Every structure is written in C-alpha cells, then in structure tokens.
Amino acid sequence: MPQTVAFTKGHGTGNDFVVIADPDGALDLTDDHVAILCDRRFGIGGDGLLRVIRSTSIDEGAAAAASGAEWFMDYRNADGSVAEMCGNGTRVFAKYLVDTGLASLEEPLRIGTRAGVKTLTRSTLGFEVDLGRWDVDDDDVLVRARGLSVPRPGQHADLGNPHVVVALSSVEELQDLDLTVAPILDPAPPAGANVEFVVPEDPLVHDGVGRIRMRVFERGVGETLSCGTGVAAAALAVRHWAGAGAPEQWSVDVPGGRLGVRLVPHADGSHVLLSGPAALVYTGEITLA
Structure with missing residues (x-):
C-alpha cells in the first residue's frame, strides 16, 4: 500500500x-x-x-x-x-x-x-x-582503475568500515581518473571497500598541518564529491607512509570542499576526529x- x-x-x-x-x-x-x-x-x-x-x-x-x-x-x-x-x-x-x-x-x-x-x-x-579507534595494516592489495596505466598498491584502513587508499604521483593523474567504473581490488575484500586516491600537496606539511587532495569511489554508490571516513582513511594512510614526525592534524581537499582530520589520545588508544x-x-x- x-x-x-x-x-x-x-x-x-x-x-x-x-x-x-x-x-x-x-x-x-x-x-x-x-x-x-x-x-x-x-x-x-x-x-x-x-x-x-x-x-x-x-x-x-x-x-x-x-x-x-x-x-x-x-x-x-x-x-x-x-x-x-x-x-x-x-x-x-x-x-x-x-x-x-x-x-x-x-x-x-x-x-x-x-x-x-x-x-x-x-x-x-x-x-x-x-x-x-582506527587501524592501518600492510596487507598487500593491488588496485586497477580506469585512467591508470598500471595497477597501484593500496593501503588498507579500517574506520569501522573498510577502505583502500592509493597514492598517485600528480594532480593531473588524479584528475584523469575515470571513476564512472568501479576500481578492481586484488584480492577483493569480502565486504568490498571504499577506494580513495590521494595526492600530497607541495609541501606536504604547512604550519604543522598535513595537506592532501582526494577523490573517492564508494562501494554501493560510485564516485562521490566527498567521503568522511574516506578522508580520515586517506590522512591516516599518508601519515603512515610519511613515518616518524608526521603531523597529527590534516587538511583534506575533496571535490566538494575541505575537511579536517586530527588524531587525539584516548583511554582506549588513539582516536581519529573528522570536522566539516x-x-x-x-x-x-x-x-x-
């Protein structure tokens, strides 16, 4: 009825x-x-x-x-x-x-x-x-996407939902991605994953804040102008790659605007916070x- x-x-x-x-x-x-x-x-x-x-x-x-x-x-x-x-x-x-x-x-x-x-x-x-709480692991995954000439390694990140983050070499490479077609993950996660493609700004860190750009393909949706947990996953992955001394605060530009990410200590471990x-x-x- x-x-x-x-x-x-x-x-x-x-x-x-x-x-x-x-x-x-x-x-x-x-x-x-x-x-x-x-x-x-x-x-x-x-x-x-x-x-x-x-x-x-x-x-x-x-x-x-x-x-x-x-x-x-x-x-x-x-x-x-x-x-x-x-x-x-x-x-x-x-x-x-x-x-x-x-x-x-x-x-x-x-x-x-x-x-x-x-x-x-x-x-x-x-x-x-x-x-x-969040988790970034080093399990190997290859990501194929239309617009990339060769598969790229992806970084798993878990924020209560699954993500795979892929580093690209330039803004032009980020812009040339065709995300009307779902990226292919090998091996494929059992429940699928959101896939984030990121490019660091130059310089990566300014006034103590890390800066990156991102596009995302969300499982069950397609490309979106923004993904909150994806923004956090992207910042955490780039921080992981940057190693010791990487900042705890990040600014992430997505097609729909800008979001903030910061890490704070908590009784049960490090928490990630998203603002926007x-x-x-x-x-x-x-x-x-």
Missing part, C-alpha cells in the same frame, strides 16, 4: 543524503525504496539515505541504547544496501537532530551507528565527530508505491 513520507535533503561537502525521520520504526523502507529515493532521475537523489530512528526501535541499536545514545543513524547506500557508518552522514544527521529540536549540542551528542556510538561536538568548520560543514537544503513529501 502506498505510504507518504516526509523527507529532508542534506549534504556535507557535497556528499548528499535523503534524511527520513522514523523515530519509532514504523516505516517499511525496503532496499528498492531506498534505491528509488536516492536515484537522481527517478527519485529525490542522494549518495545515501539516513533514517532517523530511536536506538530502542531498531535491533542494531541495542548497544547504543544501553550506552545512553537516544538516536541511531540507520545508514543505507544509494543502492539500498546497508552500511556500517558514514562520516559526512553523522554531521548531517546531527544537524537534522539539532535543527528539528530532537537533540541539543549543549553537551556532546552521542549517536548510534553500526560501527559503534559516535560523539559529535561543534567545531570551527561546523561539526566534529569522533570516529573512534553540514547543510540541510530542502524538505518535502514523497509517496512510495
């Missing part, structure tokens, strides 16, 4: 989302519904969908509810598939909660995700999210068949 739902369109540095409030989990949003809503020709259009639901109203939210996180970010890729987390999405999610009066940022805001509870605060760039803007663009209603 058709259902009419209210939605908000939002974005973080051009990484755009359909936001739907479903506090008590009453909506039946199938994978096909999500794919149509995110379709740029037949739907609203977006890189993904953020369902705003109470942690107590979704099975994956039990741990978040137990930790005091009232709201859970049910994130879905543009093809309808479920994803663990979205860094830019957390900022858009927080802005929606604050602007609609569902939450406040007078104190740090905790939201549940499939990659654990994430904490958000205000920052000079807009919002900052603690993405938590979030905007809500328009609201409306749509009827789902």
Whole structure:
C-alpha cells in the first residue's frame, strides 16, 4: 500500500543524503525504496539515505541504547544496501537532530551507528565527530582503475568500515581518473571497500598541518564529491607512509570542499576526529508505491 513520507535533503561537502525521520520504526523502507529515493532521475537523489530512528526501535541499536545514545543513524547506500557508518552522514544527521529540536549540542551528542556510538561536538568548520579507534595494516592489495596505466598498491584502513587508499604521483593523474567504473581490488575484500586516491600537496606539511587532495569511489554508490571516513582513511594512510614526525592534524581537499582530520589520545588508544560543514537544503513529501 502506498505510504507518504516526509523527507529532508542534506549534504556535507557535497556528499548528499535523503534524511527520513522514523523515530519509532514504523516505516517499511525496503532496499528498492531506498534505491528509488536516492536515484537522481527517478527519485529525490542522494549518495545515501539516513533514517532517523530511536536506538530502542531498531535491533542494531541495542548497544547504543544501553550506552545512553537516544538516536541511531540507520545508514543505507544509494543502492539500498546497508552500511556500517558514514562520516559526512553523522554531521548531517546531527544537524537534522539539532535543527528539528530532537537533540541539543549543549553537551556532546552521542549517536548510534553500526560501527559503534559516535560523539559529535561543534567545531570551527561546523561539526566534529569522533570516529573512534582506527587501524592501518600492510596487507598487500593491488588496485586497477580506469585512467591508470598500471595497477597501484593500496593501503588498507579500517574506520569501522573498510577502505583502500592509493597514492598517485600528480594532480593531473588524479584528475584523469575515470571513476564512472568501479576500481578492481586484488584480492577483493569480502565486504568490498571504499577506494580513495590521494595526492600530497607541495609541501606536504604547512604550519604543522598535513595537506592532501582526494577523490573517492564508494562501494554501493560510485564516485562521490566527498567521503568522511574516506578522508580520515586517506590522512591516516599518508601519515603512515610519511613515518616518524608526521603531523597529527590534516587538511583534506575533496571535490566538494575541505575537511579536517586530527588524531587525539584516548583511554582506549588513539582516536581519529573528522570536522566539516553540514547543510540541510530542502524538505518535502514523497509517496512510495
């Protein structure tokens, strides 16, 4: 039976989302519904969908509810598939909660995700999210992409969702990539991975801040103007390659704008924090068949 739902369109540095409030989990949003809503020709259009639901109203939210996180970010890729987390999405999610009066940022805001509870605060760039602990390993992976003459080595990075980061030699090489076709990873990760292509600025470090440029192919989506966890993964990979003395703070330029990354000590180990803007663009209603 058709259902009419209210939605908000939002974005973080051009990484755009359909936001739907479903506090008590009453909506039946199938994978096909999500794919149509995110379709740029037949739907609203977006890189993904953020369902705003109470942690107590979704099975994956039990741990978040137990930790005091009232709201859970049910994130879905543009093809309808479920994803663990979205860094830019957390900022858009927080802005929606604050602007609609569902939450406040007078104190740090905790939201549940499939990659654990994430904490958000205000920052000079807009919002900052603690993405938590991270891991960079040296497992070998080769990446083939249209526009690259030979396969390139990739660096695995885990931020609750999987990434592979590839270093390129020049801005021209970055611009010449054709990311309308998915990069091929060998060996292929069982759950797939987001693939980030990065070029260091010259000089790499300015006033104690590392600087890189990045483009990204997101699994289940395609190329996006920005990817929050991908930005963090790219900064961590370049820091790993740079070795001892590499900065703890990074500025990352993506096609949709600029994001900040910084590392901070924490009781359970080093955490990576992502900062950047979030905007809500328009609201409306749509009827789902």
